[in-house]
Amino acid sequence: MKVAIVGGGIAGLSSAWALTKRGHDVTLIEQGELPNLLSASGDEHRMIRRGYGSADGYARTISEAFEAWEEMWGDLGRSHLAARGVLAMSQIAGDDGEKFREGYDRMGEAYELYEPKDAARRYPFIDPGTIRYAYHTKAGGALLCQRIARDLARWLQEKGAVLRLNSGVTAIDEQAGGVTLADGARITADQIIIAAGAWVLRLVPELAESLRLYRTAVAYLAPPADLAAAWAEAPAILDIGGKAEAYMLPPVDGTGLKVGAGVHKRPASAPDANRSPIPGEGESLRKLLSPPLARIDDYRVSRVVTCAYTFTADEKFLSYRKGKALVVSACSGHGYKFGAAIGRRVATALETGNDPALLAWLRAEA
Ligand SMILES: Cc1cc2nc3c(=O)[nH]c(=O)nc-3n(C[C@H](O)[C@H](O)[C@H](O)COP(=O)(O)OP(=O)(O)OC[C@H]3O[C@@H](n4cnc5c(N)ncnc54)[C@H](O)[C@@H]3O)c2cc1C
DSSP, rough: EEEEEESSHHHHHHHHHHHHHTTEEEEEOOSOOSSSSTSGGGSEEEOSSSSSTHHHHHHHHHHHHHHHHHHHHHTTTOOOOOOOEEEEEEEHHHHHHHHHHHHHHHHHHOEEEEEHHHHHSSSBBOGGGSEEEEEESSSSSSEEEEHHHHHHHHHHHHOOOEEEEOOOOOEEEETTTTEETTSSSSSESSSEEEGGGGGGGOOOOOGGTOEEEEEEEEEEEEEOOGGGGHHHHHHHHEEEEETSSSEEEEEOOOEEEEEGGGEEEOSSSSTTTTTOTTTTTHHHHHHHTTTSOOOOOEEEEEEEEEEEEEEEOOOEEEEETTTTTEEEEEETTTTTTGGHHHHHHHHHHHHHHOHHHHHHHHTTOO
C-alpha cells in the first residue's frame, strides 16, 4: 500500500514506523524540520506514567503503550525512556494528587507512600509543611522526544521511507488519494494519514466541531545549586497537588528541569499565533510550584517554550475517516506517551479497514 503521512509529530512518525515495518511504501511530509520544535511533540521531554486519575480506560491501555515503546527501542537500537519513576503529591483533600492515587488503587497499581517528612528526606526540594503525602511508582518517567524524532527519521530513511521536510501540505484530495505541497508538487497515495496536530483544522475544517485549539507554555528552571543533585536524580512529577494542575519533568542527560500546568492553557485563534513567550509567563509558571516546593524564589527561569494543541470535549483522542484520508489526533494534552502504540494501531486500521476499532481504542473504550 502507498501511504502519504501528513505531519512528523509522534503520531505521524510512529505511524510511518509501523507501516514501514509492515512493508508499506511510506512518504512522510512535514512542514518544518524533524523534530519540529513548534509541534506538540517537539519539546525536550514528555511524561509517561501509569497514573490516569479517573480515566480508567487509558489506565488500562497504558500497558500497550509501554510495550509498543519497547518494540520501537528494539528497532532504534536504544531506549529513549529515562525510567525515573513517577512521583505525585496531595496538598488538600480531593485534589488531583489524591485522585491519581485513587486511580492507582482502583487499578491495583503498586506505589510507595511517604509521610511529608519522609518525602522531604527523599526529595529535599519538597516543603514537608505543605503536603499531606507523596507517593512514588516505579513505572514511567521521561520520554526524550527530540531524540526519538531524530532516531525515527534516521530509521525511516534507512528502511526506504521518503521524508519530505520543510514541505507543507496545502490540500488533500481524499477522493482520488493525493496531497498537494506548498511548492505545487503532488503526491498520490492509496491512503493518506493526516496527523497534523494543532494545524489539522486547516486541512479538515469540519473538525472544528470536535477539536478546540489552545496555546500553553512550559518553563525550564535552573534550581538552586544545593538542590541540583537532588533534581538530577528526581522522578517525573505527575501532579504537585493543590489546584495548579502542575507537573514537572526532571533534568535527564542534558535536558532541563521543566514545569507545565493545566491552568496555564488558553484558547487560541491559530496554531502559530502568540508563539513568542509573553513577558512574565515563565515567572508565573515558576510561582505555581509553591506550595509544595521549598525555596521557590531561589529557582531561575532559564527558558520558556510555547505550545499549541487541540482538545476534544471529553479529552479523549480522535480519528476521523474522510474518503482515502484518515485523520489521527493524539490530542487533549496526553497523547505523546501513546505514540508508538498509536502508530501500530493506525497501521492495523489501514490494513484491515476497521476504522471503528481504531476509534474505540483511541477513546480507550476497546
Ligand atoms: C505543554 C504540553 C505538555 C504535554 N505533556 C504531555 C506529557 O507529559 N505526556 C504525554 O503523553 N503527552 C503530553 N502532551 C501531549 C502531546 O505532546 C501530544 O499529544 C502529542 O505530541 C501530539 O502529537 P501529534 O503527532 O498528534 O501532533 P504534533 O506533535 O503537533 O505534530 C503535528 C505535526 O504535523 C505537522 N504539520 C501540521 N500541518 C502540516 C501540513 N499541512 N503539512 C506538513 N506538516 C504539517 C506539524 O508541523 C507537526 O510537526 C503535552 C502537550 C503539551 C502541549
